[in-house]
Amino acid sequence: MLHKYGTPAYRLETHLMELADAIELRSSFIISPTSMTFVLWTEGHEDEYTHAARVTPGDLDMGSLSRTDEVVSDVISNVLTIDEALDRLDEIENMPSRYGRFSTGVSYILAGGAFAMLMRSSLNDVLWASLLGLVVYIFVLWGQRSKGVTNMLEPLVAMVSAFCACGIAVYFDASISIRLVILSSIIVFIPGLALVIGLAELSARHLVSGTVKIMDAFMMLFKLYFGAFLGMEVGFAVFGHSEYIGLPPLPQWTVWLAVATLSISLMIAFRTRRKHMFWSMLIAFIAYATSSLGSTYFDYGLGAFVGAFVVGVYGNLFTRFAKAPAAIVTMQGLIVLVPGSKTFISLNTYIAGEGFAYAEHAGQQAVVIFMSIMAGLIFANSALPPKKSL
Structure with missing residues (x-):
């Protein structure tokens, strides 16, 4: 379900290993957008349980992601049993959207x-x-x-x-x-x-x-x-x-x-759930303001770096205080930064030989901004390490 609701593979593998450790299982996971492989065993025993599943990429659903993460936290803290958690996951999956x-x-x-x-x-x-x-x-x-x-x-x-x-x-x-x-x-x-x-x-x-x-x-x-x-x-x-x-x-x-x-x-x-709406809207303004301010004093690529760094730190602070996945707010902030449109514009420029809304160097800008965003997120996780794997 975490995969279905938009969790990146590297975060999902770490999260699953933390959960397996909490219920005293040794584990190994291989996650990709279309398949998942689980290997589970207990300490001191050589027999392994292996399960492979074919999955389809899901849609981003921050409300269900948050609720699913709460189930994981309740299992780790012994608030829910495994059977109760499975019932709760069924409720979340069948819950109509508000x-x-x-x-x-x-x-x-x-x-x-x-x-x-x-x-x-x-x-x-x-x-x-x-x-x-x-x-x-x-x-x-x-x-x-x-x-x-x-x-x-x-x-x-x-x-x-x-x-x-x-x-x-x-x-x-x-x-x-x-x-x-x-x-x-x-x-x-x-x-x-x-x-x-x-x-x-x-x-x-x-x-x-x-x-x-x-x-x-x-x-x-x-x-x-x-x-x-x-x-x-x-x-x-x-x-x-x-x-x-x-x-x-x-x-x-x-x-x-x-x-x-x-x-x-x-x-x-x-x-997005109602209790996270304010924080989701706030990060959009912060992301746009910091990237614009950075672009004013530096190059547009460094502006994206500054914006991504602030978004990453904000997301890690959000996990500490709200006890919820950072993706709930970072996805919102990144979309303000991501030059997806510039990628589309550059495709038009190079194939049709025609400018798309005054974007002569959109292709170069898109690559530089993507790299800057990645660097900003990496630096943010080093400056303020996340307390949750999601």
């Missing part, structure tokens, strides 16, 4: 508009990106009912979003930046966070898991790019081209509104 379809749909709308706002776009871009975010969510709901749609969901939503954006530019609003609106509407699918987790696992010498996650993230980017490229080509063929009429960007202070809006949408998407 965020229904309406709330989740709102999170897609907010995420699209917030990202366009973070990119200092115009108000028109923000509004249209929000509307297309709703269109994307309709296809997500369709995918829950159709396996065929699920298998092609990422390129399909990118294609539909691009097609609609071209029609909007021709018939409704020639002032929208088509590419930026497309990117903002599908931002929830951009795997920037997955790339960071994969790099973190590689830095922890979990080579198989890290490589698999990085390749999976790149495949996601390729599918999104192909869908957007195809949708734009079809859209231009059907609707024709419109003459772009630029509008002034939103004022600087709106980026803070965008951070708050994006944070709210992420809390809904991650199903």
Whole structure:
């Protein structure tokens, strides 16, 4: 269940070994995104119990992750027996989300508009990106009912979003930046966070898991790019081209509104528990403020390093005081830092030979920022070691 709810492999292996030691079992674990191997034995006995399981990557669910971690803590402290813990895990797995379809749909709308706002776009871009975010969510709901749609969901939503954006530019609003609106509407699918987790696992010498996650993230980017490229080509063929009429960007202070809006949408998407909401929103502001301040006095890469260092220290402090996994807050902070969008932008730049919202060096920036984020997290764990393995 910890694997299902988004725990990185290197943290999960350590956590499982701590639990096995607490119930007086010797153990060895091999965790990857698609398989898990357990080896258990008792001290002084040579017989081993080995179990291998095929698993599928799950979705980030901070609420269920927190509750599952509480079960582990209760077992280690002898508050729950193993049988009681198993019953509790069944309850958690079958527990309905406190965020229904309406709330989740709102999170897609907010995420699209917030990202366009973070990119200092115009108000028109923000509004249209929000509307297309709703269109994307309709296809997500369709995918829950159709396996065929699920298998092609990422390129399909990118294609539909691009097609609609071209029609909007021709018939409704020639002032929208088509590419930026497309990117903002599908931002929830951009795997920037997955790339960071994969790099973190590689830095922890979990080579198989890290490589698999990085390749999976790149495949996601390729599918999104192909869908957007195809949708734009079809859209231009059907609707024709419109003459772009630029509008002034939103004022600087709106980026803070965008951070708050994006944070709210992420809390809904991650199903964050009510008692952790304040800390999750706070880290988003801290991450953006520290990275922006660092970029002001240093290079943009060092700004990301400073932001990641602060996020890492904040997460480790959170585990000490809240007795909950650091991932609950660090995931929120990292998404503000992760340049997943810049990776997507650079893909457009290099393949189509066309700038995507003034990002001439986006590819170089993405690599440098990813490395800076990784270094910041490593330094944070050295400066303030975590008390929990999660």
